[in-house]
Amino acid sequence: MTGPSLATLLSQVLIAFTIEHDNEFERQMMASPYRPILVSMVMWSNFMRFVPAEGISVRDLSDNGAGRQVEKYEPLDED
Numbered sequence: 001m002t003g004p005s006l007a008t009l010l011s012q013v014l015i016a017f018t019i020e021h022d023n024e025f026e027r028q029m030m031a032s033p034y035r036p037i038l039v040s041m042v043m044w045s046n047f048m049r050f051v052p053a054e055g056i057s058v059r060d061l062s063d064n065g066a067g068r069q070v071e072k073y074e075p076l077d078e079d
Contacts (some may be wrong), residue, residue, distance in 0.1 A: 018040070018041050018042065021041050022040050023039055025041070
């Protein structure tokens, strides 16, 4: 008897985790006093790969390509 491959099972777990994480984040953001910006964990992790550990200015972030991705959803201020 053969079942799904290990890769298939791991993919299903990752998808389930991502959905649960996104749902919980959205629930908490909607209850916060801040203006919620609802982004998925995948979008956030893709964006964060442009941010070094020591931090980065918005101008430099925009210059290295991440700004084009973010501005699709939220305009960046230069300040």
